[in-house]
Amino acid sequence: MKPFVFKRTLSGIPTLFGMTLIGFLIIGLTPGDPIEMELRRLGVSFTAEQVEALRVEYGLDKPLIQRYFIWLLDLFRLDLGTSIASGRPVLELFKEHLPITATLSVLAFVSSLALSLVLGTVTAVSQRTSVSTSLYVLTMFLVSVPSFWLALFLLAVFALGLGWFKLLHFGNAQDLILPVITLTLGNAAVMSRLVRERIIAVMSEDYIRLAITKGLSRRTILGRHVLKSILPPLITNWAISFGSLLGGSVIIENIFNLPGLGQLALQAIAERDFAILQAYLLFMGLVFFLANFAADLTNHWLMPQLKEDDHGVR
Amino acid sequence: MVEIPLLQVHNLTISNSAQNNEPLVEGVSFDLAVNQRLGLIGKSGCGKSLTCHAITGALRAPLAASSGSIRFQGNDLLAMPFAEKQQIRGTGIFCIFQSPGSALHPSLTIETQLLETARNLSLHGQAAHHALLQALEAVSLPKLCLKQYPNALSGGMKQRVMMAMALILKPTILIADEPTTGLDVITEHETLEALNVVQQETGSALLFVSHDLRIVRQTCTSVLVMDAGQLVDACDLNQPIAPDCHRATAEITGAMERLQL
Numbered sequence: 001m002k003p004f005v006f007k008r009t010l011s012g013i014p015t016l017f018g019m020t021l022i023g024f025l026i027i028g029l030t031p032g033d034p035i036e037m038e039l040r041r042l043g044v045s046f047t048a049e050q051v052e053a054l055r056v057e058y059g060l061d062k063p064l065i066q067r068y069f070i071w072l073l074d075l076f077r078l079d080l081g082t083s084i085a086s087g088r089p090v091l092e093l094f095k096e097h098l099p100i101t102a103t104l105s106v107l108a109f110v111s112s113l114a115l116s117l118v119l120g121t122v123t124a125v126s127q128r129t130s131v132s133t134s135l136y137v138l139t140m141f142l143v144s145v146p147s148f149w150l151a152l153f154l155l156a157v158f159a160l161g162l163g164w165f166k167l168l169h170f171g172n173a174q175d176l177i178l179p180v181i182t183l184t185l186g187n188a189a190v191m192s193r194l195v196r197e198r199i200i201a202v203m204s205e206d207y208i209r210l211a212i213t214k215g216l217s218r219r220t221i222l223g224r225h226v227l228k229s230i231l232p233p234l235i236t237n238w239a240i241s242f243g244s245l246l247g248g249s250v251i252i253e254n255i256f257n258l259p260g261l262g263q264l265a266l267q268a269i270a271e272r273d274f275a276i277l278q279a280y281l282l283f284m285g286l287v288f289f290l291a292n293f294a295a296d297l298t299n300h301w302l303m304p305q306l307k308e309d310d311h312g313v314r
Numbered sequence: 315m316v317e318i319p320l321l322q323v324h325n326l327t328i329s330n331s332a333q334n335n336e337p338l339v340e341g342v343s344f345d346l347a348v349n350q351r352l353g354l355i356g357k358s359g360c361g362k363s364l365t366c367h368a369i370t371g372a373l374r375a376p377l378a379a380s381s382g383s384i385r386f387q388g389n390d391l392l393a394m395p396f397a398e399k400q401q402i403r404g405t406g407i408f409c410i411f412q413s414p415g416s417a418l419h420p421s422l423t424i425e426t427q428l429l430e431t432a433r434n435l436s437l438h439g440q441a442a443h444h445a446l447l448q449a450l451e452a453v454s455l456p457k458l459c460l461k462q463y464p465n466a467l468s469g470g471m472k473q474r475v476m477m478a479m480a481l482i483l484k485p486t487i488l489i490a491d492e493p494t495t496g497l498d499v500i501t502e503h504e505t506l507e508a509l510n511v512v513q514q515e516t517g518s519a520l521l522f523v524s525h526d527l528r529i530v531r532q533t534c535t536s537v538l539v540m541d542a543g544q545l546v547d548a549c550d551l552n553q554p555i556a557p558d559c560h561r562a563t564a565e566i567t568g569a570m571e572r573l574q575l
Contacts, residue, residue, distance in 0.1 A: 206416040209372045215404025228421045
């Protein structure tokens with residue numbers, strides 16, 4: 001186990017470096033000067049000298065590569081830079097916006113995981129029954145509709161129509177219900193189809209046939225033999241879906257007017273607020289890396305027959 | 315008093331419910347008596363395995379037994395609910411499949427997979443462990459295998475693990491569905507030896523499925539011949555095969571003669 005953890009951690013470092021570098025270059029090369037944009041937004045008149053002075057202040061006068069290494073050095077001191085638009089440290093902004101996004105994503109992730117396992121198992125085990133067919137059609141529908149449509153639909157029905165929720169308001173936990181449902185439904189639909197597919201594939205394996213022939217109970221067959229086989233690919237998929245759930249929350253946060261990281265990032269794109277964007281990119285990369293790392297570790301633990309491969313012996 | 319055969323397959327027809335094509339197995343009827351060693355041969359794809367799967371209840375949808383009956387000790391298996399069939403599976407009827415490579419669960423140790431079978435007989439703790447070790451010894455597998463996963467074992471060893479399962483279960487009827495397919499001649503010999511041991515130890519009635527008459531001769535006393543989903547011939551293997559046998563039987567014996575087996 002230990003060499004595996006070590007190897008995986010080491011291989012993650014260059015990936016993260018590469019990602020931040022590419023991200024930095026792309027953001028840096030996009031047209032639009034953040035200083036000028038900010039000044040225009042504020043509606044103040046300015047001279048070329050003033051812009052130049054502000055550029056120097058924010059270190060934007062230096063070449064891109066040099067700026068990257070300055071950013072990297074600051075990163076090691078846990079300094080993510082200062083937002084040009086608000087003048088506040090990025091770390092502070094993150095601390096303020098992260099809790100909402102984290103709560104939203106984790107809740108949606110956990111509930112879609114549970115929902116997808118139930119939906120996937122029901123649609124796989126009871127094939128060709130009316131319940132399973134209608135559930136299957138429903139998941140197909142949820143997979144195909146974009147999340148913003150679902151969000152608007154839920155808002156129209158439950159907030160505008162029934163008046164159960166406040167519209168475009170964020171004050172307490174209740175305001176997270178609709179956003180969580182939106183993210184859960186879309187995500188659970190995609191995941192449940194994979195669960196269904198995997199169960200159907202595994203059920204036709206010879207070892208499941210043997211498990212049946214051995215006279216094992218349905219519970220043991222599903223709970224031990226089938227689950228043990230479907231979990232590894234599902235866990236890998238879950239890790240990726242957690243990342244895309246975070247990404248998807250950008251749209252959802254904006255529709256529901258939630259002051260989360262997604263809203264911060266979207267605003268930063270509009271304002272060319274480099275420091276925030278770069279930090280957001282790093283954060284997303286880190287989440288993806290950690291999620292995949294966790295998935296690999298779990299799989300490693302779940303599939304002990306692969307253990308020997310670590311040491312290169314078979 | 316006339317003894318009821320252990321297994322009575324009557325007019326068994328298997329078809330694909332998703333397609334309205336001709337049935338894959340049609341009107342198969344045979345009996346298996348206590349202590350009988352019955353062979354079932356035929357060309358690949360003639361419906362031998364499907365017949366076995368119907369008996370063990372391992373047919374996969376959309377395939378299903380559309381008519382006929384399979385009676386085990388007088389009770390129709392096809393009309394039985396899952397829970398009741400579960401009682402018969404394993405200890406009543408057990409099947410050794412043709413591909414030992416894929417028949418064992420890749421992520422469970424041999425011990426877990428053998429223990430599950432022992433639990434079926436309500437054997438726990440010491441007693442279960444004892445049964446496991448005895449079974450391993452009978453099929454000459456080292457104790458070391460218990461802690462291993464199937465991928466660490468050879469094809470022949472995996473097939474002997476299956477035999478060990480049969481030894482633990484002591485089924486009333488043992489079905490061996492081409493147990494030697496894909497094994498080399500030495501392993502094939504070992505597997506057949508192990509099968510012999512199992513039969514002697516458990517006293518099970520044997521239904522031995524193969525496409526190889528040579529192997530069936532070594533293990534069985536009589537043989538059924540299947541062709542294109544139907545039973546076409548039945549031969550007593552203690553006597554030379556009659557010249558007026560069915561075309562399918564003649565084809566098999568003819569091929570064997572040409573190969574000088």
